[in-house]
Amino acid sequence: MEIFLQQLINGVTLGSIYGLIAIGYTMVFGIIGMVNFAHGDIFMLSTFIALILFLALTQILGVSSVALSFVLAMVAAMALTSLWSYMLERLAYRRLRKSFRLAPLISAIGASIFLSNLVYVLQGPRNRPAPSLFDAVIKVTHGGGYDVTLSAKQILIVLVTALLLAAFWVVVQKTPLGRAQRACAQDMRMAALLGIDVDRTISFTFVIGGALAAVAGVLYILYYGVVNSGDGFIPGVKAFTAAVLGGIGSLPGAVVGGLLIGLIETFWAAYISSDYKDVAAFSILAATLVFMPSGLFGRPDVEKV
Amino acid sequence: MIATDSKVLLSLRGVKAFYGNIAALKGVDLDIREGEIAALIGSNGAGKSTLMMTIFGDPRAREGVISFDGRDITSMPTHAIARLGLAQSPEGRRIFPRMTVFENLQIGAAIGDPRYFDASLERVYAIFPRLKERSGQSGGALSGGEQQMLAIARALMNRPRLLMLDEPSLGLAPLVVKQIFEAIADLNRREGLTVFLVEQNAYHALKLADRAYVMVNGLITLSGPGRDLLAMPEIRAAYLEGGR
Ligand SMILES: Nc1ncnc2c1ncn2[C@@H]1O[C@H](COP(=O)(O)OP(=O)(O)O)[C@@H](O)[C@H]1O
Ligand SMILES: [Mg+2]
Numbered sequence: 071m072e073i074f075l076q077q078l079i080n081g082v083t084l085g086s087i088y089g090l091i092a093i094g095y096t097m098v099f100g101i102i103g104m105v106n107f108a109h110g111d112i113f114m115l116s117t118f119i120a121l122i123l124f125l126a127l128t129q130i131l132g133v134s135s136v137a138l139s140f141v142l143a144m145v146a147a148m149a150l151t152s153l154w155s156y157m158l159e160r161l162a163y164r165r166l167r168k169s170f171r172l173a174p175l176i177s178a179i180g181a182s183i184f185l186s187n188l189v190y191v192l193q194g195p196r197n198r199p200a201p202s203l204f205d206a207v208i209k210v211t212h213g214g215g216y217d218v219t220l221s222a223k224q225i226l227i228v229l230v231t232a233l234l235l236a237a238f239w240v241v242v243q244k245t246p247l248g249r250a251q252r253a254c255a256q257d258m259r260m261a262a263l264l265g266i267d268v269d270r271t272i273s274f275t276f277v278i279g280g281a282l283a284a285v286a287g288v289l290y291i292l293y294y295g296v297v298n299s300g301d302g303f304i305p306g307v308k309a310f311t312a313a314v315l316g317g318i319g320s321l322p323g324a325v326v327g328g329l330l331i332g333l334i335e336t337f338w339a340a341y342i343s344s345d346y347k348d349v350a351a352f353s354i355l356a357a358t359l360v361f362m363p364s365g366l367f368g369r370p371d372v373e374k375v
Numbered sequence: 376m377i378a379t380d381s382k383v384l385l386s387l388r389g390v391k392a393f394y395g396n397i398a399a400l401k402g403v404d405l406d407i408r409e410g411e412i413a414a415l416i417g418s419n420g421a422g423k424s425t426l427m428m429t430i431f432g433d434p435r436a437r438e439g440v441i442s443f444d445g446r447d448i449t450s451m452p453t454h455a456i457a458r459l460g461l462a463q464s465p466e467g468r469r470i471f472p473r474m475t476v477f478e479n480l481q482i483g484a485a486i487g488d489p490r491y492f493d494a495s496l497e498r499v500y501a502i503f504p505r506l507k508e509r510s511g512q513s514g515g516a517l518s519g520g521e522q523q524m525l526a527i528a529r530a531l532m533n534r535p536r537l538l539m540l541d542e543p544s545l546g547l548a549p550l551v552v553k554q555i556f557e558a559i560a561d562l563n564r565r566e567g568l569t570v571f572l573v574e575q576n577a578y579h580a581l582k583l584a585d586r587a588y589v590m591v592n593g594l595i596t597l598s599g600p601g602r603d604l605l606a607m608p609e610i611r612a613a614y615l616e617g618g619r
Contacts, residue, residue, distance in 0.1 A: 246481075246485060249474075249478060249481060249482055249485070250482070250485060252471070252473070252474065253471055253474070253482045253485075256471045256472065256473060256474070257469055257471060259433060259453075259469075260465065260469040260471070261482070262431075262433065262452075262453035262454050262457070263431055263433075263453065263457055263462075263463050263465060264457060264462075264482055264483055264485055264486070264529070264530075264533070265454050265457035265458045265485060265486035265533060266454055266482070266485055266486070267452075267454045268453075268454065
């Protein structure tokens with residue numbers, strides 16, 4: 071029971087991060103019908119941006135408040151990562167949108183390789199450690215010689231995720247840009263007939279996806295304490311799996327899918343094998359695609375791939 | 376109102392459009408004057424919907440000139456054309472199915488001045504009270520007639536100068552058709568709204584139209600006042616008695 075509870079806490083934490091990344095996959099797919107393979111690398115890039123900014127703030131600029139540095143680094147990482155995500159669409163995808171279907175996918179794979187190599191070249195191959203923050207740990211309960219703990223980090227991760235998802239939900243549901251985004255995802259040509267600038271709306275989608283991926287990046291490095299240039303791939307695939315499992319194109323699906331993948335991964339590692347925990351995500355991806363291609367919240371009528 | 380001397384609002388000269396290498400419009404000339412109801416009739420596959428979409432640059436005219444209010448719009452982006460004051464209720468209505476009626480209308484007003492939103496909403500609810508009753512329902516749950524009303528209402532939300540309607544009567548019960556045509560006539564009469572109407576339901580369209588065009592195979596073959604066309608035996612044979 072105690073182990074179960076602990077894994078639940080860990081799984082929700084991890085799942086929050088996957089959910090934030092998954093939204094970028096699902097929104098982009100929802101509007102232009104492509105899988106943005108470089109989104110995982112955008113996420114990885116954001117962890118480096120946040121790390122460098124945080125170190126610059128605390129060690130060079132001498133900001134003494136850790137919380138302030140953390141918030142500033144996160145906001146700045148969101149802005150800069152959004153910019154990268156925006157540029158990615160402008161440079162690598164936009165011109166290919168009217169080309170044959172595989173063209174933007176191939177370009178996305180190229181962009182993914184480019185981004186991870188760029189970070190590799192600039193930052194080197196080694197794991198980059200991050201300063202350890204918010205280390206307080208709360209003991210929730212104890213049983214069978216086992217402490218169930220909840221760390222400040224975990225609380226922070228879940229809170230920040232919940233807060234950003236709520237803000238994101240309001241933007242998508244209640245603002246003109248969010249409305250335009252949904253309209254374009256449903257019928258792009260009709261949206262254009264009504265005067266909506268489709269290109270701008272697609273850019274907005276990439277910006278939002280990039281910003282949420284950056285939040286995930288900050289939380290990821292906070293949680294794990296290290297990152298390297300190859301770290302876009304595995305979390306990227308897991309978040310993509312989350313999006314597919316939730317039903318690609320569905321925003322609530324991305325969040326629920328993220329949580330499920332996080333939970334499955336931690337439980338798998340605890341009860342089955344931690345060596346093969348990544349296999350779980352890949353197996354779910356394959357099984358979902360074969361047996362339930364429209365996912366949990368997906369509509370069977372989406373035919374966009 | 377016959378307005379032969381009023382200003383030309385929309386004009387097409389030698390417009391050609393293609394799907395791949397197949398010509399769908401083969402050199403269309405057409406004028407729509409301010410304040411009139413213009414109708415375009417023609418059998419299925421003649422190119423009517425293509426013409427409506429080509430005016431909005433989707434597909435883009437490969438040859439010829441399209442101008443609106445004296446301005447060349449031939450190569451403008453679709454959304455920029457809409458912002459000049461053209462609005463369309465397209466073939467198939469294309470309601471956003473996973474948005475409510477109200478949200479569909481909000482999207483219709485996306486480029487309008489937000490100060491006029493409430494007034495625009497009142498106006499379309501007054502024309503189609505049914506939409507007000509259904510405002511919280513999702514677009515996909517509406518009946519065909521309601522969807523058509525919504526498509527027209529959505530097009531009106533930006534307060535366009537030219538309202539383009541592609542087969543608003545398609546698949547609707549006669550009573551609903553009558554209601555929709557009355558609404559169109561009313562908008563034209565009371566507000567002087569210019570209307571460009573595409574119909575296979577030629578009888579209603581010709582009766583309503585100040586000027587009508589007949590399209591065959593990507594070309595305008597005949598034009599004149601709606602009632603004159605209605606009286607022509609060849610039109611009756613092709614588009615009324617024999618047709619649908
Ligand atoms: N998206 C498309 N791709 C290829 N051909 C098309 C497309 N849309 C229409 N066509 C063809 O163009 C011609 C004109 O079609 P359309 O403009 O829809 O006619 P109408 O509206 O008068 O029924 C038809 O031959 C039709 O098959
Ligand atoms: Mg048609």
